[in-house]
Amino acid sequence: GENVEQHPSTLSVQEGDSAVIKCTYSDSASNYFPWYKQELGKGPQLIIDIRSNVGEKKDQRIAVTLNKTAKHFSLHITETQPEDSAVYFCAANNNAGNMLTFGGGTRLMVKP
């Protein structure tokens, strides 16, 4: 089955700096790669996703890049703000497309 590795597990940045989180996946048939943000005591919430037919997608301060050949994808957050502090999860769908496999998460701390 699919295996998704995520790093770093923790990331501390100064407000205004950029943050990058990287993930690798194992199943070459995966074609959907969402990123979720989870705040304390809440369920994960989708922040951006990318499909395998594009290499990059951007939404305001958030961007995701995908390298299908190398089977890795990354989340980029620019001009970080304290409210960006949370745990971020990458995910990839399985061969049948009916479930997501999540990475282990990255705890992002943005210091004011």
Added chain:
Amino acid sequence: GAGVSQSPRYKVAKRGQDVALRCDPISGHVSLFWYQQALGQGPEFLTYFQNEAQLDKSGLPSDRFFAERPEGSVSTLKIQRTQQEDSAVYLCASSLLAGGNTGELFFGEGSRLTVL
């Protein structure tokens, strides 16, 4: 409410007790998923429903775990004879369309189960 609702939010059970966790998905959502999230880990897939049909239960860790969605709306995850290793947050998610890769999963806030 407009979101996915889960109850109870917190459940403490003695080892060996049975528990039932409820999920109310967003109205009209076809797909419903259950995930298990251990402390400090990412969510792990348990089972998937398309309407009332349970199409994938490959992630259920043992035969003590059972899920149902009899009318294609509300779902219940039941854990029999709970063990300490069952302690986790159980997340329910729903999606408008069939399958997991066609759009956003909307997660509930989870049910935190602690087995003593």
